[in-house]
Amino acid sequence: MQNPIQTSGNQESLIDVIDLTKRFEDVTAVDTISFAINRGEIFGFLGPNGAGKTTTINILTGLSRPDSGTIRIAGQDYIKNPKHVQHLIGVVPDESNLYPELSGFDNLCFCASLYGIRKQERQEKARKLLQDFGLEEAAHRKFGGYSKGMKRKLTIAAGIIHNPQILFLDEPTTGIDVASARQIRKLISDLNSDGTTIFLTTHYIEEAERLCNRIAFIVRGRIARIDTVENLMQLTEGRHIVQFAVSPDSAVICENITTAFPGLQCRTVPGGVFVESSERVRVGPLVRLLEDMGAEVSEARKVRPSLEDVFVDITGIEVGMMKQEKEKAKMGGEA
Amino acid sequence: MKSWIAFWNILVKDMRSYYLKPPNISWGLLFPLVWVAMFFIRSGLGFESIPDLLPGVMALSVLFGATSVLSVTVTFEKKGRSFERLLLAPISLELLMLAKTTGAILFGTINAFVPILIALFxxxxxxxxxxxxVPAVILVAVSSTFLGLFIAVSVKEVFEAQTFSNFFRFPMIFLCGLFFPIASIPLFLRPLSYALPLTYGTDIIRGAVTGGNVMHLGLDFLVVILFCLFLFFVSLKNVNRKWIT
Incomplete structure (x- = not known):
């Protein structure tokens, strides 16, 4: 058993996933993962492209069937009776998939009707959500003409119009402008404050750090670690990181640093290097070494360890690369 | 009751959104009318030939109308991922697919009455x-729709659905006794004729219009109903297998 169910404290779990496995021909997309999501929490699900995040969401929402494993949602066997549980679930997929030919208002009313909500009630809910999400002026414009940020907001509104107990958000802020992303993060927080449990996948680690109560890191179909953000951050205690802005940046610099100072760890990032140690890092000898190597050092600054560092430690994956891949994939998909 | 609210709204949305889409107008309405005009002019027999032409024209209108709508309502939404919303809703797959197909059945049925309206004058x-x-037209519409559903579930793009539909639709014009009696079809092709639901549907309509049905009407109805059930359940199975992977 690689992944015993982990919850935080004695809270009531809303979703229990036990030994879930999904294969696509020779590839094991999800490999015996187990976790529980507590009622009322924001649960982050982080991992690089192809790690198994979307496959897991698809299984949890009923769009895919696992090869083995158990899922209980609100105590009910979800694999046997997905339709009995789907009214408890709201889903915001990674692409805004509402109907382009319908207006924002009609889209919301239609989505509400899928959950059996009567006409008057669904119109009231749609009006309220459009107001809450700042979309009332665009209510009667066709969804196809909305900006990306507006589309994301309306897609979230459509996901919650039936008051689900749990909302699955797949990359809610990818590919949209900063202001819209900030609004969406606030909406997510507000929804959670109102009692909605949230399952969030994102490749913006700082977003997960800010929003989530607990986070699972998934890599190559397996869960590498699940814990509260506080506990994950404790892993960075006693770590000292200094960032050097160096020109030119190259992998050779890191090799020379770790050869000259065996107690240090070094990794290259665009425009420089990160040097890390369990003790305080002395900057002077490092700058001298870099200058002796012919590199120009323009800045050296202490960096507070972040969840991103924890992610890199646990998964061995560079976050910058993960972001670039995801954004490239998203732009390609929408082109 | 809640499921029926979903059913009704899916149906109404499809009718509002898709009935006037270009593929439905061109393949569903214009094509059968042009085809009829061609036969009418070619026959040179004048207006008295219309009752003989009418059953074939009606069957053709239903077939092209119903299958065209399905390729839009199902394939288009699957491609744009909005179909996922329907799969995520707490309604049974059977009811969902009935909701998606009822719009096409109604479109096909209405289509059949366009040539009747013209012929009335x-x-x-x-x-x-x-x-x-009337029941014959509805049954032909149901069987054509479920054939369209079978096709729509098998492809990914709207244009593929139209092309794949034509692979079935065009041979059916000649094989199902729409304009030429099955007796005039080469012997080796006749088993194919009797394996297609439209053959039986057209026979019923011909019986209703001119009394010239070849087979027993009870048998015709039974075979078309069996075809409908078969195509619907095969399509459901395909949706389950292909779209909920």
């Missing part, structure tokens, strides 16, 4: 047995 249709005609 130029031909004597007093001998038509409407009690047989």
């Amino acid at each position: 130029v031909a004597d249709l007093s001998a038509v047995n409407w009690w047989i005609m």
Whole structure:
């Protein structure tokens, strides 16, 4: 058993996933993962492209069937009776998939009707959500003409119009402008404050750090670690990181640093290097070494360890690369 | 009750959104009318030939209308991922697919009455047995729709659905006795004729319009109903297998 169910404290779990496995021909997309999501929490699900995040969401929402494993949602066997549980679930997929030919208002009313909500009630809910999400002026414009940020907001509104107990958000802020992303993060927080449990996948680690109560890191179909953000951050205690802005940046610099100072760890990032140690890092000898190597050092600054560092430690994956891949994939998909 | 709210709204949305889409107008309405005009002019027999042409024209209108709508309502939404919303809703797959197909059945049925409306002005249709005609048209619409569903579930793009539909639709014009009696089809092709639901549907409509049905109407109805059930359940199985992977 690689992944015993982990919850935080004695809270009531809303979703229990036990030994879930999904294969696509020779590839094991999800490999015996187990976790529980507590009622009322924001649960982050982080991992690089192809790690198994979307496959897991698809299984949890009923769009895919696992090869083995158990899922209980609100105590009910979800694999046997997905339709009995789907009214408890709201889903915001990674692409805004509402109907382009319908207006924002009609889209919301239609989505509400899928959950059996009567006409008057669904119109009231749609009006309220459009107001809450700042979309009332665009209510009667066709969804196809909305900006990306507006589309994301309306897609979230459509996901919650039936008051689900749990909302699955797949990359809610990818590919949209900063202001819209900030609004969406606030909406997510507000929804959670109102009692909605949230399952969030994102490749913006700082977003997960800010929003989530607990986070699972998934890599190559397996869960590498699940814990509260506080506990994950404790892993960075006693770590000292200094960032050097160096020109030119190259992998050779890191090799020379770790050869000259065996107690240090070094990794290259665009425009420089990160040097890390369990003790305080002395900057002077490092700058001298870099200058002796012919590199120009323009800045050296202490960096507070972040969840991103924890992610890199646990998964061995560079976050910058993960972001670039995801954004490239998203732009390609929408082109 | 809640499921029926979903059913009704899916149906109404499809009718509002898709009935006037270009593929439905061109393949569903214009194509059968052009085809009829061609036969009418080619026959040179004048308006008295209309009752003989009418069953074939009606069957053709239903077939092209119903299958065209399905390729838009299902394939288009699957491609744009909005179909996922329907799969995520707490309604059974059976009811969902019935909701998606009812719009096409209605479109096909309405389509069949376009040539009848035109014929009413130029031909004597007093001998038509409407009690047989109406259920026959509906059954042909149901079987054509479920054939369209079978096709729509098998492809990814709207244009593929139209092309794949034509692979079935065009041979059916000649094989199902729409304009030429099955007796005039080469012997080796006749088993194919009897394996297609439209053959039986057209026979019923012909029986209702001119009394010239070749097979027993009870058998015709039974075979078309069996075809409908078969195509619907195969399509459901395909949706389950292909779209909920």
